[in-house]
Amino acid sequence: MEVSANNLLKVxxxxxxxxxxxxxxxxxxxxxxxxxxxxxxxxxIESIATPTGFYITVSSDGNENNTLVxxxxxxxxxxxxxxxxxxxxxxxxxxxxxxxxxxxxxxEIYERKESGIRYNVLYAGLSSAFFALLFGGHxxxxxxxxxxxxxxxxxxxxxxxxxxxxxxxxIFSGLxxxxxAVFVTFFSKMVNYNSIIVGCMMPLLPGLAMTNAIRDTIxxxxxxxxxxxxxxxxxxxxxxxxxxxxxxxxxxxGLF
Amino acid sequence: MTDILLDLxxxxxxxxxxALIMNTPKNTLMxxxxxxxxxxxxxxxxxxxxxxxxxxxxxxxxxAMMGEIFARRFKMPATIFIFPAIIPIVPGLGLYETMxxxxxxxxxxxxxxxxxxxxxxVSMAIAMALVSAAAIKMKSGKMN
Numbered sequence: 002m003e004v005s006a007n008n009l010l011k012v013x014x015x016x017x018x019x020x021x022x023x024x025x026x027x028x029x030x031x032x033x034x035x036x037x038x039x040x041x042x043x044x045x046i047e048s049i050a051t052p053t054g055f056y057i058t059v060s061s062d063g064n065e066n067n068t069l070v071x072x073x074x075x076x077x078x079x080x081x082x083x084x085x086x087x088x089x090x091x092x093x094x095x096x097x098x099x100x101x102x103x104x105x106x107x108x109e110i111y112e113r114k115e116s117g118i119r120y121n122v123l124y125a126g127l128s129s130a131f132f133a134l135l136f137g138g139h140x141x142x143x144x145x146x147x148x149x150x151x152x153x154x155x156x157x158x159x160x161x162x163x164x165x166x167x168x169x170x171x172i173f174s175g176l177x178x179x180x181x182a183v184f185v186t187f188f189s190k191m192v193n194y195n196s197i198i199v200g201c202m203m204p205l206l207p208g209l210a211m212t213n214a215i216r217d218t219i220x221x222x223x224x225x226x227x228x229x230x231x232x233x234x235x236x237x238x239x240x241x242x243x244x245x246x247x248x249x250x251x252x253x254x255g256l257f
Numbered sequence: 258m259t260d261i262l263l264d265l266x267x268x269x270x271x272x273x274x275x276a277l278i279m280n281t282p283k284n285t286l287m288x289x290x291x292x293x294x295x296x297x298x299x300x301x302x303x304x305x306x307x308x309x310x311x312x313x314x315x316x317x318x319x320x321a322m323m324g325e326i327f328a329r330r331f332k333m334p335a336t337i338f339i340f341p342a343i344i345p346i347v348p349g350l351g352l353y354e355t356m357x358x359x360x361x362x363x364x365x366x367x368x369x370x371x372x373x374x375x376x377x378x379v380s381m382a383i384a385m386a387l388v389s390a391a392a393i394k395m396k397s398g399k400m401n
Contacts, residue, residue, distance in 0.1 A: 029334060080337045081280040087334055124277040131271035135264060136350060195353070203349045204275050209340045211347070215385045216336070220393070241356040249360045
């Protein structure tokens with residue numbers, strides 16, 4: 002099947018971009034690029050993907066090369082989008098959709114906003130609350146963690162457009178969590194601040210970065226593996242620093 | 258017994274809502290949450306009976322294996338199943354206790370708990386790596 006290299010490059014770029022921006026593994030981005038290229042009988046296709054950007058070179062006839070460099074600046078987590086891109090690349094390799102249809106679908110996936118931010122905030126609160134119960138909390142801790150989780154998720158949304166989004170959002174989340182927990186404990190002696198803090202920290206831990214670091218390293222993507230591991234370390238330590246500073250201040254002020 | 262049952266329910270709810278935050282596809286929500294609670298149960302019982310680090314290893318192995326199996330069944334990326342289900346096992350408590358000991362100027366116990374937490378994370382990493390290496394070996398060039 003003959004396709005214009007330009008169109009193909011557009012589809013490949015968008016697919017890889019969505020995967021990397023929404024928390025997919027880098028090997029998934031590279032493999033998606035390779036599979037789509039192979040489905041259209043491209044003579045040479047080579048790509049290098051890292052969590053911060055990717056390079057693709059496509060040569061449809063073996064003489065002329067088309068190269069594309071894309072920097073990834075925003076990284077969030079949206080598993081649904083990764084799954085949808087996976088589906089599109091599957092359909093493309095089976096030739097059940099054309100390149101133009103794929104481009105349209107990918108555009109639609111790329112521009113799709115999160116459905117219901119209000120619900121997401123509530124889910125974050127409920128998740129924190131149930132983790133607080135799991136770590137030895139009772140009714141009071143449940144409701145404190147619920148409110149804390151909601152506040153943290155609303156505040157960390159404000160940082161989303163920042164360059165060093167993860168660092169700031171985790172350090173501030175840690176601060177807020179510990180502040181509320183210490184405050185509530187100060188006024189009601191029946192509350193156990195440990196379970197509130199751990200419960201609210203659990204959903205913010207860098208589980209995806211850790212999982213991806215290992216999955217990338219196992220595939221031989223050493224640079225991506227180290228990058229993800231650094232990301233996981235940064236998030237975990239800034240979260241701990243945020244809570245630690247607050248608790249330290251509470252100790253020195255003699256609040257408990 | 259009731260304690261464990263309650264823990265399982267809490268774990269199920271916590272991972273269900275966590276999966277919802279991460280926008281997991283709707284038809285996989287139940288699978289992930291159930292795998293999360295069973296993985297947590299395995300982790301709890303192994304660390305109570307044998308050894309904590311082994312508990313982390315066993316729990317993670319189960320979650321990662323189920324993730325790979327579901328990935329084949331649903332033709333979806335394995336991360337979708339592994340990531341929300343692994344969260345209850347991640348040693349957040351160890352991280353917090355390390356930090357708390359540092360704050361209380363108790364360096365010795367901070368180092369002790371910290372080393373323990375790092376061991377646990379490493380054992381989780383090894384479990385995940387083993388399972389995904391086995392999965393790569395088995396699938397022979399198919400994308401999932």
